Amino acid sequence: MMKKGQLFGQPLVYIFIAIVSVLVLVFGINLAKNLGDVGSTVITKVFYEDVGGKLNSVYSDSLGSVISLESIKVPSSLREVCFIDRSYEIDSSVVQDSNLKKIIEESFNSEDDKNFFIMADEIDIKKLNRIELDESIICDDLSDGKVNIKFINNGLVVKAQHI
Numbered sequence: 001m002m003k004k005g006q007l008f009g010q011p012l013v014y015i016f017i018a019i020v021s022v023l024v025l026v027f028g029i030n031l032a033k034n035l036g037d038v039g040s041t042v043i044t045k046v047f048y049e050d051v052g053g054k055l056n057s058v059y060s061d062s063l064g065s066v067i068s069l070e071s072i073k074v075p076s077s078l079r080e081v082c083f084i085d086r087s088y089e090i091d092s093s094v095v096q097d098s099n100l101k102k103i104i105e106e107s108f109n110s111e112d113d114k115n116f117f118i119m120a121d122e123i124d125i126k127k128l129n130r131i132e133l134d135e136s137i138i139c140d141d142l143s144d145g146k147v148n149i150k151f152i153n154n155g156l157v158v159k160a161q162h163i
Contacts, residue, residue: 043075044124051081051116051147052128058151059130059158068163069147078142080119083128083149083160084108088136095139099123104137132157 050072058067080097082104090108095101100119107114107125116126131151138160140148152159 043077044118044120047072047075047078047118048116048124048126055128055131055151055158058153061153063153063155065153066150068150070163072147074142074145074147075120076145077120078118080139080141081147081149082117082119082137082139083131083133084115084117084137085131085133085135086115088133091136094137096141108136130157132159134159134161138162 051069054067054069054072058065061067080095080100082095082100084104084107086108090105092101092105095104097119100117100123103123103125104117107117112125114125114127115131116128118124118126132154138149140162148163150161150163152161
């Protein structure tokens with residue numbers, strides 16, 4: 001048999017449990033959303049490091065060495081990659097995505113030295129050293145799951161070209 005004091009305390013326990021449950025759900029949902037954002041950032045970072053690793057690998061090889069980027073694993077969230085070379089007059093007609101085209105055109109007009117653009121859910125811009133192009137922009141559509149670009153050791157720099 002319950003005493004009178006226990007009857008008054010029992011609703012407080014249920015209210016406390018309800019409040020704690022709501023807080024756990026709210027913080028859990030926020031954590032799950034943030035985890036998705038972190039996941040896409042990691043995917044882009046790993047892809048960038050893979051491309052940079054191939055660039056460094058061919059740069060350290062002998063003159064004329066060629067390495068293809070086709071073997072790099074392309075996550076399904078990545079849609080297009082572009083390399084730019086500011087030593088040429090801009091020709092953004094090769095860029096497929098209109099948002100990416102706008103960012104690249106703005107980048108050409110800025111003092112920014114970033115030259116590697118990755119189009120995923122958001123556009124990520126990075127800097128790759130020792131890279132040149134034969135034109136102002138080289139882009140590749142990643143819908144086939146491959147990067148159809150190759151790097152060629154050209155002495156002091158590495159040239160990027162379409163395959």
